[in-house]
Amino acid sequence: MAIVAIAARPQVLGLGYYARVVAQETRYEFLKMFRAKAFSLSVIGFPAMFYLIFGVTNHHIEYARYLLASYSCFGMVGASLFGLGAGVALERAQGWLELKQASPMPRIVYLVAKTLTCAAIAMITVAILLALGLTLGGVALTALEVVKLIAITLAGAIPFSAMGLLISFILPPKAGPGMINIIYLPMSFASGLWMPIDLLPHWIQRIAPTLPTYHYAQIALNIFGYAQAGTSMSLHWEALIGFTCLLLGAAWLVFTRSEAKA
Amino acid sequence: MAATAFASGFQVEPLISHRAAPAAQPVARLHSVTKKYGQVTALDNLNLSLYPGEVVALLGPNGAGKTTAVKLLLGLIAPNNGSVRVMGSDPRDSETRTSIGAMLQVTRVPETLRVREHIDLFRSYYPNPLPAAEIVRIARLEGLENTFYGKLSGGQKQRVLFGLALAGNPSLIFLDEPTVGMDIESRRALWDQIRSLAAQGKTVLLTTHYLEEADALASRIVVIGKGKILAEGTPTEIKHRVTGRRIRCVTSLELDFVREMAHVMSAERDRDAMVIIASETERVVQQLMREDPMLRGLEISAPGLEDAFLALTNPEAS
Numbered sequence: 001m002a003i004v005a006i007a008a009r010p011q012v013l014g015l016g017y018y019a020r021v022v023a024q025e026t027r028y029e030f031l032k033m034f035r036a037k038a039f040s041l042s043v044i045g046f047p048a049m050f051y052l053i054f055g056v057t058n059h060h061i062e063y064a065r066y067l068l069a070s071y072s073c074f075g076m077v078g079a080s081l082f083g084l085g086a087g088v089a090l091e092r093a094q095g096w097l098e099l100k101q102a103s104p105m106p107r108i109v110y111l112v113a114k115t116l117t118c119a120a121i122a123m124i125t126v127a128i129l130l131a132l133g134l135t136l137g138g139v140a141l142t143a144l145e146v147v148k149l150i151a152i153t154l155a156g157a158i159p160f161s162a163m164g165l166l167i168s169f170i171l172p173p174k175a176g177p178g179m180i181n182i183i184y185l186p187m188s189f190a191s192g193l194w195m196p197i198d199l200l201p202h203w204i205q206r207i208a209p210t211l212p213t214y215h216y217a218q219i220a221l222n223i224f225g226y227a228q229a230g231t232s233m234s235l236h237w238e239a240l241i242g243f244t245c246l247l248l249g250a251a252w253l254v255f256t257r258s259e260a261k262a
Numbered sequence: 263m264a265a266t267a268f269a270s271g272f273q274v275e276p277l278i279s280h281r282a283a284p285a286a287q288p289v290a291r292l293h294s295v296t297k298k299y300g301q302v303t304a305l306d307n308l309n310l311s312l313y314p315g316e317v318v319a320l321l322g323p324n325g326a327g328k329t330t331a332v333k334l335l336l337g338l339i340a341p342n343n344g345s346v347r348v349m350g351s352d353p354r355d356s357e358t359r360t361s362i363g364a365m366l367q368v369t370r371v372p373e374t375l376r377v378r379e380h381i382d383l384f385r386s387y388y389p390n391p392l393p394a395a396e397i398v399r400i401a402r403l404e405g406l407e408n409t410f411y412g413k414l415s416g417g418q419k420q421r422v423l424f425g426l427a428l429a430g431n432p433s434l435i436f437l438d439e440p441t442v443g444m445d446i447e448s449r450r451a452l453w454d455q456i457r458s459l460a461a462q463g464k465t466v467l468l469t470t471h472y473l474e475e476a477d478a479l480a481s482r483i484v485v486i487g488k489g490k491i492l493a494e495g496t497p498t499e500i501k502h503r504v505t506g507r508r509i510r511c512v513t514s515l516e517l518d519f520v521r522e523m524a525h526v527m528s529a530e531r532d533r534d535a536m537v538i539i540a541s542e543t544e545r546v547v548q549q550l551m552r553e554d555p556m557l558r559g560l561e562i563s564a565p566g567l568e569d570a571f572l573a574l575t576n577p578e579a580s
Contacts, residue, residue: 013357020386099366105387
């Protein structure tokens with residue numbers, strides 16, 4: 001065991017320092033991710049494109065409303081899994097994360113900045129979806145519904161960022177975005193993010209409650225009254241919070257284990 | 263390199279006792295540090311101290327433990343045994359790292375950020391950073407501030423990494439292969455910067471495979487092999503630990519014949535010439551010229567740092 005005798009040092013780093021680090025890290029993380037066209041165009045573009053195709057051009061108001069909620073969730077999950085999952089794995093493999101860790105940057109700031117950035121990018125997606133829905137889709141929304149949609153979508157940033165972090169440790173970095181798609185796409189599909197879960201085969205409907213995205217989507221769909229009949233929202237919230245704790249715990253475990261091995 | 267085959271002829275003098283410790287307090291210290299990765303022992307009860315104003319070059323073959331030693335000092339890993347201290351505290355605390363700067367080998371730095379943005383971000387990690395303009399000046403990045411990192415040349419990218427290492431005005435700087443990929447001009451310019459850092463009283467720990475670089479910059483060289491220190495001293499002291507001289511000549515003599523000659527430690531062909539490592543140089547040269555009056559292109563040189571390094575890290579019975 002290492003002898004860790006920490007000499008008493010005067011507190012040099014105050015609140016102002018931490019506030020500045022978080023602000024700068026988040027700002028540049030956002031710029032970095034947003035400017036990476038491959039990432040931002042796909043994470044923002046795919047939900048928008050799908051919405052345009054399936055939600056708007058169908059001229060079916062019900063679809064447009066349903067998909068507004070479900071694609072918002074899809075966008076947040078995607079931003080988190082790719083932003084944190086692929087992002088952290090890549091930066092760790094390339095030695096960039098190591099350079100940041102050699103600096104005094106607090107480790108948690110890195111994760112917070114990435115989570116906030118992914119949330120912000122998902123918000124851009126939601127804004128585009130709302131714009132498309134309200135203008136071309138013929139969807140009518142109350143202000144309360146818009147606020148709820150934004151709030152619930154944002155709530156998904158934490159569990160799915162945790163999932164992204166867990167993935168970044170488990171998957172080999174070379175695998176990259178391809179492997180994340182293998183998790184992301186089937187999981188989203190089976191949770192009813194692309195079409196109502198009642199239309200999916202029975203066996204998928206049975207396994208859906210094991211997926212955090214299912215509960216996430218149900219909470220969002222409930223804003224417009226499209227949640228599955230017979231399920232309670234409190235159950236979905238509990239499930240989502242439970243998944244969040246599980247994912248954060250697992251990510252923390254894997255993180256400290258990898259540190260210890262290093 | 264042609265030289266690799268020849269240095270095995272050099273003999274190494276036995277390790278003498280340590281040089282007297284300088285009066286100043288060490289800036290950083292690895293104290294009886296052991297680090298294992300599974301069954302592999304990367305560092306074996308290693309002691310290393312770094313003092314203010316020094317440029318210490320850490321040399322050793324791949325797998326010797328150089329990277330492990332640097333990672334321990336940067337607080338990226340913890341030792342199995344022993345302690346690591348930087349400025350008196352544990353580098354695993356982020357507060358301790360406010361006095362450290364590092365230039366590591368990074369395969370890809372985010373390319374969608376501009377040079378000034380990278381600098382601005384790293385400056386924010388430190389409570390008392392250097393002004394951005396100063397960092398740009400030291401790292402010779404004038405005119406490149408708004409360029410995206412991905413658009414820079416290899417040498418310019420290295421300069422940005424050097425600038426990031428200095429962003430926090432550190433007292434202790436780690437440079438891992440800092441001039442890799444640089445042209446001669448940039449390399450010399452960086453060497454000047456490193457010398458001026460030491461002149462300011464800062465401490466630099468340098469790992470490099472360019473022995474010329476270690477020879478040019480280091481006030482102290484530490485040679486590591488298999489997790490232990492093999493030799494420690496000024497470049498001159500290290501070179502003096504290797505006995506023998508190198509004789510190069512163009513001769514028609516047979517290689518085997520030369521190898522059998524008295525005082526010859528090794529002999530190899532190098533293109534059209536022969537390179538001989540020998541003690542009692544003058545005797546050997548006399549005999550060579552007796553045996554081959556047509557011998558020409560005679561050069562005699564003292565062992566270089568490269569020879570010392572190879573002899574130290576590949577000990578062979580002569």
